Amino acid sequence: MFTGKRIILAMCLSVTLILYLGSCASAPPEREPAPEPQPQPQVNPPAVELGDAWDNVEVQVERSRDRHDMGGEMARAEFNCEWTDGQKAGTVYPQEFVDAETGEEAPMDFMWDHGGNIEAGVYDVLVDIDHPGPGECWLRNIPLKGERVLNVVIDLNAAKIEVPLGKIQEVAVFPVGTYEDYESRNMLDAIPEEVELALYNEYNRDCFAPSGSVDLRVTYIGDEVEWMEGYELPANSKVTEMQ
Secondary structure, three states, X not given: OHHHHHHHHHHHHXXXXXXXXXXXXXXXXXXXXOOOOOOOOOOOOOEEEOOHHHOOOEEEEEEEEEEOOOOOOEEEEEEEXXXXXXXXXXXXXXXXXXXXXXXXXXXXXXXXXXXXXXXXXXXXXXXXXXXXXXXXXXXXXXXXXXXXXXXXXXXXXXXXXXXXXOOEEEEEEEEOOHHHHHHHOOOHHXXXXXXXXXXXXXXXXXXXXXXEEEEEEEEEOOOXXXXXXXXXXXXXXXXXXXX
């Protein structure tokens, strides 16, 4: 009698042990905690430094369909400039390439007017936009890499002045605040020529000016002068009348 109870008890313990071991075998292993995401390095977007009056200027890096055969460690780039609605501005001459991360100047192979070859990287590029362009400026954080030929476009987002000449003889464009500054010093007749952003008259009919808020000096027939402070020149537009 006791032997039978012992057999039944042993069987129960065996079943319990089997179920326990089975549950342990089927339990999923503990997962290691996922690694914390590492912060990605911040890459500043391309930008243009051309003075406060040219705040609306943009720079874009476009990849053409053409490939170059220099390998991924090199880049081939062409620099261009547009006034408004895709109308070509002056020729862009690259002057200096500075590594955007290290600040060290990089050797360049720019043998033709506005293009050439350089080691792949991200650069601050000093360029000169010839007449009738706005002159020298920095392009910041320009990525020059890949096997495609690159077209770096400086879009000036300018306004073209094309008012009828006759009653109006001349329109001179100045940075906003010019009138207030020189009028307070009684020097409106002695504004330096380099302050002037653009000039429109019978000798300068192809006149582009930076868009945004500017001061205009409008000279009418008989040399009557009117200043228009904070005049808004819309981007990518043609100004055909003074409002």
